[in-house]
Amino acid sequence: MAHLSAVVLAADEGPSPLLPHVSELIVGLVAFTLLFLFLRAKVFPIFEQTFTDRTESIEGELARAASERAEAQKLLSQYQQQLAEAREEAGRIRTEAQAQRAQIVEEARVEAREEATRITTAATAQIASERQQALAELRREVGALAVDLASRIVGESLEDDARQRGTVDRFLADLEGTQPAGIQ
Amino acid sequence: MDTSVLAEGFVSPGPGDFEYSPLFGEGTFFTKPMLIIVLGTLLVAVFFYLAARRATRVPGKLQFAGESAYGFVRNSIALDSIGKEGMRYVPYLATLFFFIAVLNVAGIVPVLQFPATSRIAIPLFLAVISCIIFNSIGIKRQGFVGYFKAMMFPPGIPWPVYILLAPIEFFSTVIVRPVTLCLRLTFNMFAGHLVLLLFILGGEYLLRDYGGPVGVVAGSVSLLGSIVLTFFEGFVQLLQAYVFTLLSALYIGGALLDEH
Amino acid sequence: MATDGPDRTAPDVRGDARKGEADAWGAFGLVVSGVLVWGGVGWFVSDRLDNRLPLLVGLLVGMFAGLYLVWFRYGRA
Numbered sequence: 210m211a212h213l214s215a216v217v218l219a220a221d222e223g224p225s226p227l228l229p230h231v232s233e234l235i236v237g238l239v240a241f242t243l244l245f246l247f248l249r250a251k252v253f254p255i256f257e258q259t260f261t262d263r264t265e266s267i268e269g270e271l272a273r274a275a276s277e278r279a280e281a282q283k284l285l286s287q288y289q290q291q292l293a294e295a296r297e298e299a300g301r302i303r304t305e306a307q308a309q310r311a312q313i314v315e316e317a318r319v320e321a322r323e324e325a326t327r328i329t330t331a332a333t334a335q336i337a338s339e340r341q342q343a344l345a346e347l348r349r350e351v352g353a354l355a356v357d358l359a360s361r362i363v364g365e366s367l368e369d370d371a372r373q374r375g376t377v378d379r380f381l382a383d384l385e386g387t388q389p390a391g392i393q
Numbered sequence: 394m395d396t397s398v399l400a401e402g403f404v405s406p407g408p409g410d411f412e413y414s415p416l417f418g419e420g421t422f423f424t425k426p427m428l429i430i431v432l433g434t435l436l437v438a439v440f441f442y443l444a445a446r447r448a449t450r451v452p453g454k455l456q457f458a459g460e461s462a463y464g465f466v467r468n469s470i471a472l473d474s475i476g477k478e479g480m481r482y483v484p485y486l487a488t489l490f491f492f493i494a495v496l497n498v499a500g501i502v503p504v505l506q507f508p509a510t511s512r513i514a515i516p517l518f519l520a521v522i523s524c525i526i527f528n529s530i531g532i533k534r535q536g537f538v539g540y541f542k543a544m545m546f547p548p549g550i551p552w553p554v555y556i557l558l559a560p561i562e563f564f565s566t567v568i569v570r571p572v573t574l575c576l577r578l579t580f581n582m583f584a585g586h587l588v589l590l591l592f593i594l595g596g597e598y599l600l601r602d603y604g605g606p607v608g609v610v611a612g613s614v615s616l617l618g619s620i621v622l623t624f625f626e627g628f629v630q631l632l633q634a635y636v637f638t639l640l641s642a643l644y645i646g647g648a649l650l651d652e653h
Numbered sequence: 654m655a656t657d658g659p660d661r662t663a664p665d666v667r668g669d670a671r672k673g674e675a676d677a678w679g680a681f682g683l684v685v686s687g688v689l690v691w692g693g694v695g696w697f698v699s700d701r702l703d704n705r706l707p708l709l710v711g712l713l714v715g716m717f718a719g720l721y722l723v724w725f726r727y728g729r730a
Contacts, residue, residue: 226408226583229514236427237515240434241492241522247438248491249484255445256463262450474675547725557691557718565679565686573682643675 351384352377403598406590411511411583429509433495441491466490470639475646482645485526489519490638493578497630500586501623508630511582513575516637520575523641528567531648540648574640581633585626592619680723687719688712 356377413425444459452460466487471479493510500508510516531540544566545559592615599612695711 226411226511226579227513229517230426230512231514232422233424233426233430233512234514234518237430237509238518240430241488241519244434244438244492245485245488248441248488252441252445252459253463253484253487255448256460259448259450259452259456259460260464266450550725557714558722560690561683561687561715561718561722564690565682569682569686569689573678573685640675640678 348381352381355380403595403602406587406594410587410590425505425507426509426512429496429499429505429507430515432505433499433509434492437491437495462491463487466638470635470642474639474642475649478649479642479646482526482642486638486642489523489641490634493519493637494631494634497582497634498627500582500589500630501627508582508586510578510633511586513579516575516578519578519637520571523574523644524567524571527641527644527648530645534649570640570644574637578633578637581629585629589619589622589626592616592622676727680727683722683726684716684719687715687717687722689715691715691718 359376416423416425416428441459441463444455447453448456467480467483470490471483471486473479475482493516496509496515498508499505500511528540531544534540535543541563545562546555547562550558596612596615596619599608599615601612602608603612691714692708692712695708695714698707698711699705
């Protein structure tokens, strides 16, 4: 309002403020043009350059951070992979060991069984052979005893007689035939 | 105030206070407004030269000041009003803003104390340049016929009405825009300077010539008021530089768009 | 084209306040233009016919045409 009234008040005296002053126009135009050319050539490009540099440096830092992150990520995944591999290896070894243990146990069992069988067999054989031996011994002694007894009874030595052997055998056969259960 | 006494001894400031005789005597043409134009232009040039001289990525104080000022016009005026294409017009708009701002603010700088932009010659040629720029952009972008067709014959109106509207559209874009640009700045500076003069000269008169308790009190109030007004004027001066530049940018942005 | 720190490069980020300011000046310009153009024609005709009516009609027509244009350009949703 104050501005308006001042303009109205001023309108009635002196040269009109609406008439441009030609030399001012020229001086102003020249000054403005020179200023524009100077600033456009020498100042504004430098500012733009620093703006760009600043942006680029920030972007560069961001890119560097991003690449570092990626690197860390890679390392991490590498470690994780290695860890997984190690874990897998351990598992494999454990499984293998278990298998081995089972195999060893089985082998031992088989071996023990075989040993037992072998021992049993050997014992059985020995027992059989001993019995056979004892039987033979017994037969021989019984024969001798019988012959001895008979010769004593008969009073004559039948040892060298050819019939002697037949008599003993016949006796023994009779003996076996009458008492088969006693020896077995 | 006693108006009769005022009327006797006090000469109210008027347009005569905007007329300066040549500084270097009769016959030379160089006046105070021209001196202000030259000094102001040199000040802007030297300031920016020093600010940009050793520009680094981490700016010093001066560089920071220069960059901020430039960045304000670049971002808040050019890019915000025009968009990406605004980069092309940043040098013009920035020069425009600082040129107007420094010549406006000369109005409250001690010793100079005259806004050179209150002389209509300066806003006039600036407005004409802005007008030429935005119209030529529109013609270049949309073709001569296309530009004026889009300006004067917006689609969606029955054709007889165009007879009524087309001259208004043309007049408003080609004549009224630059005229309002020019007059808004001129009269704001003119009136602001006149009001400041009134308060300062009136206060001086009251203190010195009118005298007495009334004169001392009224004169002191007037001079104190002029100090407050000086700050207010500083604000108006920067605001008007901003408005002039912003409207120029908006006109350029409008001409760049296809639909006027 | 260079870009700087604050990202202003998104296309057409116009502040609403700024748009409003420009629209206000544009509307003002249209009304003033309407009055001046058709008022001027009316004045010319009045001058020729020595009758004040055409001037009045011109001023009114210009004003309403300007207002219509304001509505047409800025008023529609």
